Amino acid sequence: MKKYLSPDPFKKARVAHGCAHMDEQNDPVTMILRLKDVRKTAHNWKTFHSGATPGRIVIPSEVNIRHTRQIPFEVDPPLHGSFRSLLEPWFKRPLESAYQEKLTQQVRALVDDVLEAGKIDVVEDFSLCLQSRALTLLLNTHASEADTWIGWGTHVFRSEDDPLDGDKAALLYDYIDEQIKASTPDPEGNLYSVLLSAEVEGKKLTHEEIKGIIILTFAGGRDTVINAVTNTISYFAEHPESLVRLRNEPEIIGRAIEELLRYFAPLTQMGRVVTDDTQVCEHAIKADSRVSLCWASANRDESVFESPEEVILDRKLNPHVSFGFSHHNCLGATHARQIMRVLIETLIEKVSSIEIIDFEENVESLGEFERKVGFHQLNAKFNPH
Amino acid sequence: MAKITFITQDNIPVIVEGESGSVMALAVENNVAGIDGDCGGVCSCATCHVHVTKEQFDLVSEASEIEKDMLELDDDANEYSRLCCQIDITEQLDGLVLTVAG
Ligand code: HEM
Ligand code: FES
Numbered sequence: 001m002k003k004y005l006s007p008d009p010f011k012k013a014r015v016a017h018g019c020a021h022m023d024e025q026n027d028p029v030t031m032i033l034r035l036k037d038v039r040k041t042a043h044n045w046k047t048f049h050s051g052a053t054p055g056r057i058v059i060p061s062e063v064n065i066r067h068t069r070q071i072p073f074e075v076d077p078p079l080h081g082s083f084r085s086l087l088e089p090w091f092k093r094p095l096e097s098a099y100q101e102k103l104t105q106q107v108r109a110l111v112d113d114v115l116e117a118g119k120i121d122v123v124e125d126f127s128l129c130l131q132s133r134a135l136t137l138l139l140n141t142h143a144s145e146a147d148t149w150i151g152w153g154t155h156v157f158r159s160e161d162d163p164l165d166g167d168k169a170a171l172l173y174d175y176i177d178e179q180i181k182a183s184t185p186d187p188e189g190n191l192y193s194v195l196l197s198a199e200v201e202g203k204k205l206t207h208e209e210i211k212g213i214i215i216l217t218f219a220g221g222r223d224t225v226i227n228a229v230t231n232t233i234s235y236f237a238e239h240p241e242s243l244v245r246l247r248n249e250p251e252i253i254g255r256a257i258e259e260l261l262r263y264f265a266p267l268t269q270m271g272r273v274v275t276d277d278t279q280v281c282e283h284a285i286k287a288d289s290r291v292s293l294c295w296a297s298a299n300r301d302e303s304v305f306e307s308p309e310e311v312i313l314d315r316k317l318n319p320h321v322s323f324g325f326s327h328h329n330c331l332g333a334t335h336a337r338q339i340m341r342v343l344i345e346t347l348i349e350k351v352s353s354i355e356i357i358d359f360e361e362n363v364e365s366l367g368e369f370e371r372k373v374g375f376h377q378l379n380a381k382f383n384p385h
Numbered sequence: 386m387a388k389i390t391f392i393t394q395d396n397i398p399v400i401v402e403g404e405s406g407s408v409m410a411l412a413v414e415n416n417v418a419g420i421d422g423d424c425g426g427v428c429s430c431a432t433c434h435v436h437v438t439k440e441q442f443d444l445v446s447e448a449s450e451i452e453k454d455m456l457e458l459d460d461d462a463n464e465y466s467r468l469c470c471q472i473d474i475t476e477q478l479d480g481l482v483l484t485v486a487g
Binding site (some may be wrong): 036039040043254255257258304315316317318319320321323325326329333334337 | 423424425426427428429430449451454455458
């Protein structure tokens with residue numbers, strides 16, 4: 001079997017029922033599997049809300065390891081919109097040419113390194129480095145900070161034997177506390193300084209609010225970007241002809257990015273808490289229970305996508321939900337898309353082929369389903385032109 | 386060649402000219418405020434939402450099911466809404482006026 005493949009475990013349940021049940025830390029989840037239902041539910045924030053106990057809409061639940069509310073993620077409209085208005089211009093900076101030039105330099109240097117290195121682990125030695133260095137641009141902090149973040153390893157909340165490691169999470173939270181305390185307000189500075197000088201609805205942000213925004217920037221943009229980059233490398237390793245095609249037809253790079261994101265869905269699902277007794281695709285759901293928006297399943301919905309199991313690089317109509325949908329759609333999407341673009345452009349230019357040596361898949365256990373979301377390890381060798 | 390006018394949220398008309406490609410790409414090239422085109426035109430982001438006038442709605446083709454499904458959950462959508470990444474520029478669009486949705 002091809003190593004890049006990300007099989008769709010939800011198909012049967014999606015077609016037959018549209019929903020599935022998942023037990024999780026005594027707080028069960030009804031998973032919503034069809035694209036239309038996922039979109040409708042994401043849009044209906046009044047019944048399916050995000051502002052529950054911090055950590056509860058995340059699956060697996062982080063209620064026991066986090067008390068800080070992540071912002072704007074765990075806030076509902078209208079306050080949600082006020083935070084988005086503050087943050088959106090900052091998170092659009094990846095569209096600026098100076099930002100793109102710096103990102104290009106980072107990726108080129110990294111690809112040069114792995115071309116020289118021989119065998120590498122794509123996850124640790126490539127994706128994690130790329131993600132961490134690129135994050136210094138998004139936060140506008142010193143480039144050397146990336147070394148600290150790389151030192152934390154691939155998972156901020158997970159360790160070898162514990163999918164929710166409180167000690168590892170504390171490392172991140174303490175680091176962020178220190179960074180905020182050491183920063184001074186400056187609307188032209190790094191993200192900490194900008195937030196220290198900002199106001200939302202006429203009030204300065206509290207330390208806890210700033211912390212909630214920064215935690216989200218670290219946590220939301222880490223595993224997701226690492227999965228996107230690692231899966232993309234595994235795909236090109238087995239499809240060298242796709243690199244050639246993208247070199248000859250650079251105008252389809254945008255579509256290729258969206259298609260790789262659709263197919264790999266780097267974030268499998270996200271939860272909501274139901275405020276009133278309600279129904280989803282004819283299944284009754286009780287107030288104060290959890291549902292999940294299963295982006296990975298919605299992206300394979302056979303009633304919408306033609307040949308959903310295939311990667312079609314120039315797929316023209318591609319209404320995927322890898323970045324979520326409606327109010328809470330991904331704030332980091334501009335940055336993530338830019339990373340994917342620069343990555344593909346750099347591979348096209350410098351790399352002729354990638355050989356996979358061995359690998360260990362990262363498989364999530366989701367009730368009755370097992371979903372491969374990426375790799376724990378992907379040992380490979382990059383060959384130059 | 387088609388001359389297309391975008392009326393931005395601040396009620397400022399922006400007149401641009403294009404020959405081919407999508408209306409969204411033309412708007413992004415010309416920095417039309419409010420048309421971001423985040424997904425590059427694959428109908429996944431709805432950041433290219435415009436309102437056509439009732440009189441000119443015949444000039445643009447009808448939206449596909451996939452586009453209609455996206456618009457259905459957009460609070461600013463009305464019966465003359467389109468995602469302009471799904472409109473290809475042709476001579477026929479000359480004189481089209483589009484209002485950028487909120
Ligand atoms: C390919 C990479 C990424 C994927 C697939 C992804 C996916 C998602 C998804 C599905 C959501 C919606 C969550 C919900 O509806 O509750 C989301 C929200 C969010 N993401 Fe991302 N993300 C990625 C990268 C990033 C990056 C790099 C950052 C920042 C560094 C980031 C920051 C955020 C934030 C702040 C939100 C919350 C937005 C809100 O609640 O208004 N993401 N992301
Ligand atoms: S540009 Fe994304 S839907 Fe039109």
